[in-house]
Amino acid sequence: MKASAATSQPASGAAGGRRRRATLSREAIIEAALSVGSSEGGSALTFSRLGKELGADPTAVYRHFRDKDELVLALTNRMVEESVKRVQGVDPARVGWREWLRRVASSVRAVYLERPAVAVLAATRTTATPAETASVERLIAVLHHAGLGVVEAAEIYRGLLDLTLGMTQATAAFALLPAEVQEQDVKAWTVTYAMLPESEFPHVRQSVPRLAELNRDDDAVFELVLDTFLDGVQARIDRLGAAGR
Amino acid sequence: MKASAATSQPASGAAGGRRRRATLSREAIIEAALSVGSSEGGSALTFSRLGKELGADPTAVYRHFRDKDELVLALTNRMVEESVKRVQGVDPARVGWREWLRRVASSVRAVYLERPAVAVLAATRTTATPAETASVERLIAVLHHAGLGVVEAAEIYRGLLDLTLGMTQATAAFALLPAEVQEQDVKAWTVTYAMLPESEFPHVRQSVPRLAELNRDDDAVFELVLDTFLDGVQARIDRLGAAGR
DNA sequence: GCGCTCCTGTCAATGGCATTGACATCGACA
DNA sequence: TGTCGATGTCAATGCCATTGACAGGAGCGC
Numbered sequence: 001m002k003a004s005a006a007t008s009q010p011a012s013g014a015a016g017g018r019r020r021r022a023t024l025s026r027e028a029i030i031e032a033a034l035s036v037g038s039s040e041g042g043s044a045l046t047f048s049r050l051g052k053e054l055g056a057d058p059t060a061v062y063r064h065f066r067d068k069d070e071l072v073l074a075l076t077n078r079m080v081e082e083s084v085k086r087v088q089g090v091d092p093a094r095v096g097w098r099e100w101l102r103r104v105a106s107s108v109r110a111v112y113l114e115r116p117a118v119a120v121l122a123a124t125r126t127t128a129t130p131a132e133t134a135s136v137e138r139l140i141a142v143l144h145h146a147g148l149g150v151v152e153a154a155e156i157y158r159g160l161l162d163l164t165l166g167m168t169q170a171t172a173a174f175a176l177l178p179a180e181v182q183e184q185d186v187k188a189w190t191v192t193y194a195m196l197p198e199s200e201f202p203h204v205r206q207s208v209p210r211l212a213e214l215n216r217d218d219d220a221v222f223e224l225v226l227d228t229f230l231d232g233v234q235a236r237i238d239r240l241g242a243a244g245r
Numbered sequence: 246m247k248a249s250a251a252t253s254q255p256a257s258g259a260a261g262g263r264r265r266r267a268t269l270s271r272e273a274i275i276e277a278a279l280s281v282g283s284s285e286g287g288s289a290l291t292f293s294r295l296g297k298e299l300g301a302d303p304t305a306v307y308r309h310f311r312d313k314d315e316l317v318l319a320l321t322n323r324m325v326e327e328s329v330k331r332v333q334g335v336d337p338a339r340v341g342w343r344e345w346l347r348r349v350a351s352s353v354r355a356v357y358l359e360r361p362a363v364a365v366l367a368a369t370r371t372t373a374t375p376a377e378t379a380s381v382e383r384l385i386a387v388l389h390h391a392g393l394g395v396v397e398a399a400e401i402y403r404g405l406l407d408l409t410l411g412m413t414q415a416t417a418a419f420a421l422l423p424a425e426v427q428e429q430d431v432k433a434w435t436v437t438y439a440m441l442p443e444s445e446f447p448h449v450r451q452s453v454p455r456l457a458e459l460n461r462d463d464d465a466v467f468e469l470v471l472d473t474f475l476d477g478v479q480a481r482i483d484r485l486g487a488a489g490r
Numbered sequence: 491g492c493g494c495t496c497c498t499g500t501c502a503a504t505g506g507c508a509t510t511g512a513c514a515t516c517g518a519c520a
Numbered sequence: 521t522g523t524c525g526a527t528g529t530c531a532a533t534g535c536c537a538t539t540g541a542c543a544g545g546a547g548c549g550c
Binding site: 153232233 | 386411412415418434446467
């Protein structure tokens with residue numbers, strides 16, 4: 001059901017891998033690409049790596065995807081679907097809108113960070129898969145129920161999404177750098193901040209430990225931003241409630 | 246004063262361009278790179294393009310920067326300094342903490358978006374230039390004055406920065422795509438959302454016009470997120486005020 | 491002024507990457 | 521059985537960062 005658009009797959013099905021010339025399929029390629037994309041090390045998602053993973057010539061992929069962009073688009077869709085699936089069991093009515101938004105955002109982030117090499121490429125494209133639109137509908141409904149206007153709720157949805165994708169993309173990009181570079185970067189920061197004179201930078205100096213922590217832990221920063229953002233949403237809801245009374 | 250580390254510049258100065266073999270300098274290269282990086286079209290920041298801009302062999306750049314990464318780092322520093330400069334004239338005490346934070350974030354975003362090709366590369370690196378640390382000190386002070394704890398203020402600073410850089414990077418990346426791809430992307434979204442059945446997606450359908458608007462206007466989304474985030478900060482300040490009373 | 495030696499620009503690789511076009515193979519179907 | 525379309529393979533092509541060998545010119549001691 002719901003055969004993905006233009007693909008063929010000669011009716012023999014993707015199940016039983018015939019021995020010679022093991023025939024590929026969009027499915028198999030996507031799977032392999034996701035697997036390659038999850039390697040943490042500096043390795044990026046490249047056609048040759050993908051070919052190796054598939055045990056086929058790198059260029060074979062072109063028989064199934066017009067170019068890398070189209071592949072990335074498919075991967076993005078896949079990841080979005082995956083992230084939606086992860087929150088499907090959660091009932092907004094039970095956990096409350098705030099916790100639900102938090103979970104939605106976190107699951108997107110988690111899915112992306114599990115495949116940094118894909119995440120870096122995926123960030124720029126807008127997608128609209130069935131699962132996603134359903135999720136949007138639900139998200140808007142939840143926020144509307146919480147007291148926001150429908151359109152305002154939609155705005156919050158969009159903001160939350162971009163916020164999450166943006167920050168996550170940055171984290172993924174950093175995670176993809178070779179370990180030494182990462183350390184070098186962090187060290188440079190540490191040294192600079194350690195040297196700031198107390199007299200000129202009293203506030204900064206007082207915050208250095210915490211800032212250093214945040215520097216090492218992008219997730220913490222994300223949580224922080226997310227919480228603050230949600231506080232903002234809460235404030236808007238309160239404001240509307242007060243005005244409407 | 247403050248001669249930039251290891252550079253040489255044979256005392257003749259960077260001012261008068263000698264005719265033959267016009268000698269390069271970090272300065273000149275940075276300037277050229279920023280100029281190249283501001284081209285909107287699909288063109289990226291590449292050594293050959295940079296070479297052309299400089300009227301020199303592309304590899305000449307290696308005499309002044311170890312590799313592209315080091316160059317990008319220098320460019321990032323430059324842009325950060327630039328963005329700090331842009332808000333220097335604004336007095337936080339006069340415009341209030343909220344407006345000031347907004348301006349800080351907006352100026353970073355503006356500077357980056359003026360050079361999308363640089364922005365895409367710059368996003369992952371952490372910098373700590375003199376101008377920036379000064380700005381951080383000021384930002385924390387302002388938030389502290391507004392009622393936040395010093396460390397909490399530092400957290401907000403960091404969150405605001407990552408939020409801004411992340412979202413801006415995404416926008417820059419999209420802006421760099423060839424125009425047809427951008428349009429194609431937007432169109433695909435529009436079509437999908439136009440086809441959603443009213444019955445299943447009542448809330449989404451009601452929001453489609455606004456969502457379409459936001460889809461075309463990343464700046465609007467950013468403003469929206471920024472405002473909500475600042476609302477969150479406000480809420481925190483209020484909360485502390487109430488508790489401390 | 492002479493030779494020495496850096497400093498810095500140039501040129502010609504090298505190796506990774508996406509993408510393309512020609513060819514080969516296989517399976518289905520007439 | 522012969523043809524055709526779908527799909528894998530191979531050998532280019534072109535862009536890119538980076539490197540190593542070479543070259544001209546500036547300062548410097550003599």
